[in-house]
Amino acid sequence: MTTPSQTVGPFYSIGLVNDGQSVLDPDGVVLEGQLFDGQGEPIWDGLIELWDAAGGRWGRSGTGPEGNFSFRVPADVPCFEVYVFARGLLRHQWTRVYLDDADDDVLERLEPRERATLIAQRESTGFRFDIRLQGDDATVFFAH
Amino acid sequence: MTDVSDLSDVVLPDDPSFGPEVQVDYPGYRSTRWRAPDRPLVTLPEELHSLAGPVFGEDTVRESDADLTRQHEGEPLGERIVVHGRVLDTDGRPLSGALVEIWQANACGRYHHEVDQHPAPLDPNFSGAGRCLTDDDGRYRFVTIKPGSYPWGNHENAWRPAHIHFSLFGHLFTQRLVTQMYFPNDPLFAYDPIFNSVRDPRSRALLVSRFDLSQTMPEWALAYEWDVVLGRGNGVTPLEEDA
16 A cells, blocks of 8 residues: 655755756756745745656756746756645645647646646746736646 | 543544545644645646756755754764655656655744744754755655654644655755654544644645655664655646656
């Protein structure tokens, strides 16, 4: 039987945050955003993990006081797998971030509202991708 | 004195139908209220469940990372223990090269973290973080000190059972797990909403380590054994690998 999940708790940074882990590609672009709860409050004790399955590049970033996280990622990868951890999340959540809104077999099965939550916004400094755990504009999460 | 007659707001009765799944919107754990996703999860194409996950090389860990009692000038206070076990997939096969990361409170129940304001002493000789890669048989082993229980603000007179946080990566992306390992016979189990958010008592028991006399180190440390099974919940059998 599979071992059950428990929350990462508020003190995960003791064990899970190490220097340099948010850089998937030192020559890449900035991918940053904020993590929000169902009341629109930023989550200061969240943890985001990014996985470029095709390129074999992985990274993680804790969230700051404004729920903010930041990565440096290769610009030529269409999408990254995303895991979200936080106090209050008894199991981590799985989503994706797309740097490009092109059809694939995941986006195709989503409603337009859902689909929009997975597309990063291009900004002058790089890409922006906010994650909302609850509500009408909640990010789409996948069944494990 | 505290009225302990009514814990129904904090701990729900057992429900075996949950199997290995934790109840993500468990009401007794207050922080779930505005954080547990409230929309249905989207089912992905099956092949995404067999995506390979990140591989961590030997350069990720140093040998000293697995001994939390030797990371400072002096030795930490508390009861020295060995925590060991195997990391397996749902077919019982060992997962070698799996990155295991742990973090924990000190013997007094205080985390080495600026946000933890529990008025118990910090230990200058204990940071409370460790990691290692599993060997060819899927085995991991840490030397640490037994963490203390500690109060938290979830409800009146709330205390966490002693636990060590574990983060594990298997071979597949979906073999990712963050969880907590507990110690046998903790009197706080019955009152803890996080532990009881695993509604199936058989699954909950998988979070509890076993006292292991065979791995104790005479005149030195007690030992606990805890195996971890990584994979999909709900008893779903992963697709067979191509022969």
